[in-house]
Amino acid sequence: MSTEPSTTGTDEPGGGGDTTASAAPDDAAAGAAPEGSAGDSETADTAEVDNEADSEAEAGAEVQAGAAETSGAAPEVSEAQAELAAQRLERERIERRKAEKGAPITSGAKLSGTAADLLAAVRAVEGGQKPTATVFDGPEPTPRRPAEEPVRRPQPMTPPAGAAAPSGETVDAVRAVLAEGGAPEALVPQVAEALGEGAGARLREDPWQLLRVPGVRPEQADGFARALLGAECGPDDERRGRAVTVWLLEQAAVAGHTALEAPALVAALGQRAVPDPDEAVQSTVAEGEALVFQDALDDAPAATRSAPAPGSASAHTDTDGEGEGEGDEAEEERPVRVLIGLERYALAEESLADGLARLMNSLPKEDPTDWASAAASAPRSAAELIRAVAGHGLVLHTGGEAARAEPAALVTAARSLGLRAYAATHSADGRRRFASQLGSADGEPAEGDDTVEAGDTVVATLAGLLSGAEGPGRDVDGALDLDLLVVLDAPQLDVETAALLAESLPDGARLVLSGDPGVLWSAGPGRVFADLLAARACPQVASRTPDPGPIGELVSGIGIGELNQVDAPGKEVVIVPVRDAGEAVHRTAQLVVDSVPRAFGIPAEQVQVITPGHGGAAGTRALNAALKERLNPGPGRFGGFDPGDRVAHSPAPGRTTPGRVVKADAEGLHLECAGVAVVVPKERVEQTVRHGWALTAHQAVGHRWPAAVVVLPGDAAQALTRPWVYTAFGRAERHLSVVHGVEQALPRAVAEIPPKPRTTRLPALLKAQVPPTD
Numbered sequence: 001m002s003t004e005p006s007t008t009g010t011d012e013p014g015g016g017g018d019t020t021a022s023a024a025p026d027d028a029a030a031g032a033a034p035e036g037s038a039g040d041s042e043t044a045d046t047a048e049v050d051n052e053a054d055s056e057a058e059a060g061a062e063v064q065a066g067a068a069e070t071s072g073a074a075p076e077v078s079e080a081q082a083e084l085a086a087q088r089l090e091r092e093r094i095e096r097r098k099a100e101k102g103a104p105i106t107s108g109a110k111l112s113g114t115a116a117d118l119l120a121a122v123r124a125v126e127g128g129q130k131p132t133a134t135v136f137d138g139p140e141p142t143p144r145r146p147a148e149e150p151v152r153r154p155q156p157m158t159p160p161a162g163a164a165a166p167s168g169e170t171v172d173a174v175r176a177v178l179a180e181g182g183a184p185e186a187l188v189p190q191v192a193e194a195l196g197e198g199a200g201a202r203l204r205e206d207p208w209q210l211l212r213v214p215g216v217r218p219e220q221a222d223g224f225a226r227a228l229l230g231a232e233c234g235p236d237d238e239r240r241g242r243a244v245t246v247w248l249l250e251q252a253a254v255a256g257h258t259a260l261e262a263p264a265l266v267a268a269l270g271q272r273a274v275p276d277p278d279e280a281v282q283s284t285v286a287e288g289e290a291l292v293f294q295d296a297l298d299d300a301p302a303a304t305r306s307a308p309a310p311g312s313a314s315a316h317t318d319t320d321g322e323g324e325g326e327g328d329e330a331e332e333e334r335p336v337r338v339l340i341g342l343e344r345y346a347l348a349e350e351s352l353a354d355g356l357a358r359l360m361n362s363l364p365k366e367d368p369t370d371w372a373s374a375a376a377s378a379p380r381s382a383a384e385l386i387r388a389v390a391g392h393g394l395v396l397h398t399g400g401e402a403a404r405a406e407p408a409a410l411v412t413a414a415r416s417l418g419l420r421a422y423a424a425t426h427s428a429d430g431r432r433r434f435a436s437q438l439g440s441a442d443g444e445p446a447e448g449d450d451t452v453e454a455g456d457t458v459v460a461t462l463a464g465l466l467s468g469a470e471g472p473g474r475d476v477d478g479a480l481d482l483d484l485l486v487v488l489d490a491p492q493l494d495v496e497t498a499a500l501l502a503e504s505l506p507d508g509a510r511l512v513l514s515g516d517p518g519v520l521w522s523a524g525p526g527r528v529f530a531d532l533l534a535a536r537a538c539p540q541v542a543s544r545t546p547d548p549g550p551i552g553e554l555v556s557g558i559g560i561g562e563l564n565q566v567d568a569p570g571k572e573v574v575i576v577p578v579r580d581a582g583e584a585v586h587r588t589a590q591l592v593v594d595s596v597p598r599a600f601g602i603p604a605e606q607v608q609v610i611t612p613g614h615g616g617a618a619g620t621r622a623l624n625a626a627l628k629e630r631l632n633p634g635p636g637r638f639g640g641f642d643p644g645d646r647v648a649h650s651p652a653p654g655r656t657t658p659g660r661v662v663k664a665d666a667e668g669l670h671l672e673c674a675g676v677a678v679v680v681p682k683e684r685v686e687q688t689v690r691h692g693w694a695l696t697a698h699q700a701v702g703h704r705w706p707a708a709v710v711v712l713p714g715d716a717a718q719a720l721t722r723p724w725v726y727t728a729f730g731r732a733e734r735h736l737s738v739v740h741g742v743e744q745a746l747p748r749a750v751a752e753i754p755p756k757p758r759t760t761r762l763p764a765l766l767k768a769q770v771p772p773t774d
Contacts, residue, residue, distance in 0.1 A: 177204050180228060206239045218247065248272070259341030259761055291343055295336060295761060341761070345495060352499040356537075393511065400543075404433075424486070427657065463655060490529040491530070527760060528762065550573050561752075571599065596707050608693075610711070612712070614696065617715070618711055647671060668681040
């Protein structure tokens with residue numbers, strides 16, 4: 001058994017027939033290499049590899065050194081979303097920037113020193129070149145020389161509907177304070193947006209509030225504070241301690257945590273030169289900027305606490321005598337862990353736990369629905385799921401792509417019983433694929449069954465469902481007007497989206513969360529699906545339907561930590577060894593433009609490139625530039641884009657939709673995304689649109705393409721984990737090419753590097769409300 005997938009012929013699907021002259025020696029060398037060999041991995045020009053965690057608005061991604069754009073345009077606010085507006089106010093402020101009156105700010109070109117460093121940091125985060133959070137990463141890799149890439153400038157944002165832009169007085173006050181502290185004027189819109197009305201006075205009173213602006217780091221805020229406060233500025237300033245504490249909790253959220261254990265937070269504060277970390281945490285909690293929790297550790301042995309000595313204070317705490325005698329008995333002290341978290345995530349987790357418990361407990365005792373006949377007539381693989389749903393308000397379903405036929409059969413059966421059954425997916429592509437399964441879920445559709453015709457309305461994207469743009473709409477009470485909801489791609493649920501979903505379901509409704517537990521977790525904080533699986537608070541149905549073919553066999557092995565050699569007689573899986581990042585880009589372009597279309601008849605527009613990060617010599621930027629030159633050359637007349645360019649549109653954090661540029665005019669950039677016309681205002685193009693021939697795995701999750709080319713340059717080795725490899729390889733339907741330059745780092749990642757743990761409170765909250773099932 002090999003540790004790597006093998007190719008059954010030459011290293012490219014087209015064999016040795018590539019017309020590019022420089023490919024001939026490469027093919028010869030690859031043909032001489034052992035199966036699965038990566039060849040030499042000498043890297044001539046290594047470059048910084050951004051973290052995969054770039055979610056779809058590049059807003060919050062994994063925390064391994066990756067790009068994270070924290071500014072994303074939020075979708076239209078519906079009535080239901082408005083219910084959580086108070087809880088999510090801080091997040092909305094951070095994610096959206098408002099427009100300052102006048103033209104976009106382009107200042108900063110002639111800055112130097114601290115001001116230039118500060119502006120560069122903010123621009124790097126906005127452009128996806130720097131990770132928003134690296135505090136809770138593992139050891140950072142050796143610094144690498146970044147590839148030359150254009151830097152995205154921070155742009156003023158159009159305020160969302162219903163949100164008031166900062167007043168001119170506020171903007172002027174912020175501009176004056178920033179100038180006094182030596183900060184660049186280009187930060188004015190971001191600061192005014194983050195701090196709101198009165199931002200100038202707040203910033204002058206507490207200069208460390210500058211840390212509220214995405215991209216600003218403590219050392220840069222310290223320099224700004226020194227310029228404003230002079231000799232009064234010091235590391236022991238309690239304002240600094242509070243601001244750094246909140247900043248660390250925000251970075252932890254970007255890393256996926258909803259809270260941090262107190263010792264971890266205290267240690268991180270010590271690393272940030274906070275003299276008294278404990279006092280800083282206490283001050284932050286006292287000011288209401290963070291909350292403290294104590295969660296019982298049920299798996300830890302209880303400690304026995306001796307009875308207090310006679311005459312001690314604890315022996316006489318009950319002056320009314322009600323506790324008399326209790327002090328004479330030994331008590332068991334349950335161990336707890338102390339967690340510190342931001343209010344909005346705490347409220348979201350508590351709301352989610354309450355909503356799920358309500359669903360589990362609100363099913364009617366007598367249900368006239370004939371679930372038994374539906375299970376009997378359904379395919380055997382789906383019958384178990386139908387029976388579980390019949391008796392429970394919440395059911396978890398796990399499985400790969402082929403297993404989606406089971407929830408499809410469930411929806412079809414439920415609708416045939418007269419129930420208002422709907423499904424929701426993470427992406428528009430997932431919606432299309434699941435809708436196509438509804439007609440064949442139980443073989444031939446029954447006469448008069450309108451499920452196939454109604455597939456587009458039965459299946460919605462989760463964002464569209466919650467906003468009211470898709471799906472059944474809401475009843476008079478504001479709840480979703482349905483009886484059964486199946487949510488596909490459940491691992492992509494972050495805690496705030498999941499809380500909104502649970503609150504939107506009416507009493508008596510059934511919820512099925514279905515997904516593949518092996519894929520990357522959500523870009524936002526939390527690990528809802530994994531927490532629910534671990535809590536065992538509801539029935540779990542594990543599909544036995546395997547994904548077919550060599551790609552399915554390969555991906556299934558990765559899921560259990562094995563990178564197996566698979567038989568690929570039709571060259572379904574091909575390894576392309578490369579020596580360095582430059583060769584990786586060259587061979588990737590060959591595969592997309594020539595080899596895959598020629599060998600499989602798959603057009604280049606249906607071949608998707610996936611790579612670990614945005615930056616670096618073989619990141620998405622470099623690959624997209626090379627592919628644009630080959631497939632759609634042009635001057636980039638509108639913000640670097642031309643009609644016909646493939647793009648990735650990220651309207652909100654955690655959601656990316658592939659599309660194509662149609663045209664550009666005074667309204668903005670016109671796109672076609674999943675068959676829908678989208679107009680991106682010109683001031684939002686830089687923040688929400690990227691070229692899309694190459695994506696990160698986080699952007700690609702929830703989508704599948706006929707062919708995928710996964711690029712693994714040598715400098716990406718430290719970014720690889722088992723979920724990343726599982727997700728990237730699993731995006732291919734008919735053909736997978738792996739441009740392989742990481743040698744043994746690939747099998748090592750699959751065998752030894754699981755997902756990074758996330759600290760969450762959901763399991764403990766559920767355990768307090770719902771007893772575990774057997």
